[in-house]
Amino acid sequence: MEQLPLAATGAELSVWSLFWQAGWVVKLVMIGLLGASVWTWAIVFDKVVAFTRMRSALDRFEQVFWSGQSLEDLYRTLADRSTTGMGAIFVAAMREWKKSFEKGAKSPIGLQTRIDKAMDLALTREMERLESRLGFLATIGSAAPFIGLFGTVVGIMTSFQAIAGSKSTNLAVVAPGIAEALLATAIGLLAAIPAVIAYNKLSSDVAKLGSRMEGFADEFSAILSRQIDEKVAPRAAA
Amino acid sequence: MRGSVATSVAMHAVLLGLGLISLSSPRSMDASVESVSVDIVPVEEVAQVQMGDKKAPMSEKPAPTPTTRPDTVPDAQKVGDNEMDTDKPLVPDAKPKPVESAQAPKPQPKPEEPVKKEEVQKVEEPKPVPATEVAQAEQPKQEVAPDPAKVPEQKPEPVKEAEQKPAELSEQKVAEAQPQTTDSIAETVAESKPVEEQVKLPDSVPAPAAKPRPPEAQTAKAPDRKASEQPAKEASSKPKAEDSEFNEDEVAALLSKEKTAGGGAKRSSQTASLGGRQNQGAKLSRGEEDALREQLSGCWTIPAGAEGGDGLRVKVAFNVDSSGKLEGRPRVEESSGNRAFDQSAIRAVQICDQQGLQLPAGKADVWAEIAVNFDPSAMF
Secondary structure, eight states: OOOOOOOOOOOOOHHHHHHHHHHHHHHHHHHHHHHHHHHHHHHHHHHHHHHHHHHHHHHHHHHHHTTOHHHHHHHHHHSSSOOTTTTHHHHHHHHHHHHHHHOOOHHHHHHHHHHHHHHHHHHHHHHHHTTTTTTHHHHHHHHHHHHHHHHHHHHHHHHHHHHHTTTTTOHHHHHHHHHHHHHHHHHHHHHHHHHHHHHHHHHHHHHHHHHHHHHHHHHHHHHHHHHHHHHHHHHHOO | HHHHHHHHHHHHHHHHEEEEEEESSOOOOOOOOOOOOOOOOOHHHHHOOOOOOOOOOOSOOSSSSSOOOOOOOTTTOOOOOOSSSOOOOOOOOHHHHHHHHHHHHTHHHHHHHHHHHHHHHHHHHOOOOOOOOOOOHHHHHHHHHHHHHHSSOOOSOHHHHHHHHSOOSSTHHHHHHSSSHHHHHHHHHHHHHHHHHHHHHGGGOOOOOTOOOOHHHHHOOHHHHHHHHHHHHHHHHHHHHHTTTTHHHHHHHHHHOOOSSSTTOOOOEEEEOOOOOSSSSSSOOOHHHHHHHHHHHHHHHTTTSSSTTTTTEEEEEEEOOOSEEEEEEEEEEEEOOOOHHHHHHHHHHHHHHHHHOOTTTTTTHHHHHEEEEEEEEHOO
């Protein structure tokens, strides 16, 4: 007596064959999710590198800034270079200070306000640069499971339609279709989980860097305001 | 940014590659665990023992009931060992026939022998071929039957005549009027014969050996029965046609040649097989239990004051003999503690016994001893 094969031998269950057996909607969803995952990881790598650089840059700048070096010298060395982080804020503030003093500004209050504005602007720009593309991580983190689920639902729908057509309720007939449909959810989760973790980590890093830069901006603003008072008072006295 | 994208792509490619290798077709589960089908078997199927014969051989299935020979009732309408009871028309035993046949052969030889001799002479005359006399004498003997019809033109019924002669010629008319049933039959038989015989007249001369049949007809048994069955059949089939309901079983019963006797579907002709000494293990069904409870509650008058009493419950046991009558006095097995209440339960059983306790037939061993819980809340 010949033995009948238990499961349909035609249905391979490796990940690759599951992908190829899927319908085009499910395939599209899977490919999209795979692309999202690639982009997510690209952003993560990029941000991790950028933040590490930023942190070291901040450390170096603070070291130089508090080393007692003359602010004029520091400005002169930094002005020609493209600067990031605190350097950019310092340069923006110093540029405004220079412009106002060289042209002989009358009101110290107006000068103070202008310098603050310039520093705020620089700070915002820096923050923007740090935060850029983090939104994508957030989107992937929240939407990828749904997209994967959509692929699964579509896949299961089509596989159930196929089952209805074949008029067999054997589990061996039902299983491959469901397995390939579930692959979409698996890929969705695979993209979403790192995205969520990375988003939380990177956004907290951004917040830390931002507060550090804000702190510097406030401190520098205080220093400059003192300088303005010192420079305006003799002039008023004179 | 470009570098990190490249890194990410590379990482995914590596991971997918690893996944394709390590996550390839998972080993299929081997279904080594076999499912076990479970049947629910009622206890009675195993515990029930049917009465059998100790000496009988083992057989696969016990006889439905121990067999006894059914009495042959004269006016029975059932046939024994049938799947279903159907009334079979009463087949009257052909009692007059043996008398007739016994009478017939005797007178026959007397009138025939002379005829025979005539016949022999007739035969001898045309045939010049001399044959041994012995052979020729034997030949006509077989022709005996047709001859009487052939030769005499005065009467078509030689048989009848033979029959009537020993009786009385004068009685002929009376006999025709009185025993219509037997004689009319005989007449019909006899009447059909001469017609045949008259046709045979011309060619009957040479071949006498070919006709051994007529003597058979003379015994009148086979044709007689047919004749007697026919009117019966017609009579029974007429009301059925009016019913316009076709019942296969009835048709089968009509067609069957079996004699009606006592018994019917209740009787089995299967041999008894090895079994217990008596039927046991049977149980009263729920419906039978309910019927018994219904009867008893109908006979029960709860003493005043105990109607609303909760927790009053008495268990009464009593024996019933095989005819369904109470044996001895019912006894209280578990008293309720209330004497009047206990007594009312005992009285209920006795009243029911006087009215006639209806118990399921065929379960005598089950209800030989009955214990009933009298509980006002459960019985009403």
